[in-house]
Amino acid sequence: MPELPEVETVRKGLSQLVIGKTISKVEVFWPKIIEQLSPSDFNHRVSNQTIHEIKRRGKFLIFCLDQDVIISHLRMEGKYRYFPEVTKPNKHVHVVFTFSDGSQLHYQDVRKFGRMCAYHKNHVEEYPGIAKLGPEPFNETFDLKTFQQQLKKSSKAIKPLLLDQKIVTGLGNIYVDEALWQAKIHPETPANELKPKEIKELHRAIIEVLDKAIQAGGTTIRSYVNALGDAGNFQVELNAYGQEGMPCPRCGSPIQKIKVAQRGTHFCPKCQKKRGK
DNA sequence: AATACTACCTGCGTGC
DNA sequence: TGCACGCAGGTAGTAT
Secondary structure (H helix, E strand, O other): OOOOHHHHHHHHHHHHHHOEEEEEEEEEEHHEOOOOOOOHHHHHOOOOOOEEEEEEEEEEEEEEOOOOOEEEEEEOOOOOEEEOOOOOOOEEEEEEEEEOOOOOEEEOOOOOOEEEEEEEEEHHHHHHHHHHHOOOOOOOOOHHHHHHHHHHHHOOOOOHHHHHOOOOOOHHHHHHHHHHOOOOOOOOOEEEOOHHHHHHHHHHHHHHHHHHHHOOOOOOOOOOOOOOOOOOOOOOOOOOOOOOOOOOOOOOEOOEEHHHOOOOEEOOOOOOOOOOO
């Protein structure tokens, strides 16, 4: 489920539920989820620490404890579920945090791609996954001029370039298609061939698309239940992603689906013309 | 250094 | 019904 808006929604939801709680133990059923430490070392390291805050950087969640942080990435399908009482984990639960009041947080992940890691709280920025991230899209550091300069340096297709989190963080396969649709840019356009006007549109589109999605509480493709237990409440309107064959909301041409850098890619062949060349 | 491809996993839908 | 195959919202590791 997670691109930046979904992770932000999870962050807010979890904050309501677990801030102030003290971890009494952690059980790990799929050791690879935990980076660097063995399940038992991870348990010993974070047990008896209290969760004071949950932050987000890009698509990473950062649980701030007394001395340490737990950096958590949901990757494709990771989910947290909170239970007020000790609850039997289902078969897709790989990590269970039990708190001193008997409540629990279950980390569930069908594909087991998600990762978590204990880190000293003063070294978060050095965590490799976080160290390489570009600016947050809503931060002033994501300014048009820098964006323009970054794009000029790469001949890569714009879509995979935006997916790799270095120029701006937070876009995934859904919102990158949406942003490119909004800016009327073909996903395979080499970044350094974009015109200043297109770059300006794209910059604006990225911020708008992500902001709108956060306001809506994220997008749900398949039905899912978030940490608070509400089934996917709002739904952002998707103009391109998953709309193959549907009329483009702008011009009515059928949305096409192609593959770009091994990812399913949706676009309007009429509004998002491929550059001749 | 930059780019491209693959691995990591499970489950679901499709077509034979 | 069964099986093979392709596909899924992401990143890290390896090869070129």
